[in-house]
Amino acid sequence: MNNQRSKPTHEAFVVRNFERDGEQDASWLKVGAAFAHRDGKGFDIVLDAMPVTGRVVVREVRERNRADESGNDRSGRSSAPSP
Numbered sequence: 001m002n003n004q005r006s007k008p009t010h011e012a013f014v015v016r017n018f019e020r021d022g023e024q025d026a027s028w029l030k031v032g033a034a035f036a037h038r039d040g041k042g043f044d045i046v047l048d049a050m051p052v053t054g055r056v057v058v059r060e061v062r063e064r065n066r067a068d069e070s071g072n073d074r075s076g077r078s079s080a081p082s083p
Helices: none
Strands: 010-020 023-036 043-047 057-060
Touching (some): 010 043
Antiparallel strands (some): 010 023, 010 057, 023 043
8 A cells, every 4th residue: 555645634743842931832843644454553654754753643634624734824823733
């Protein structure tokens, strides 16, 4: 089975926490996708970039109304949900 032809069921992100204007915020950078195995017991994870932190957050794919490919909306703030 070639999972590259199927649609990904999950997206992979690197999340960087930081402080902005005295409040905690997070920047989500999409670095890849996960494709569910046909038997439902695992995933193939394809990364386009390797995180330097070693932490990758994997979330179910969801529709984004105002977001671009990177997962950030036009305001520059993250549109990805927190885990």
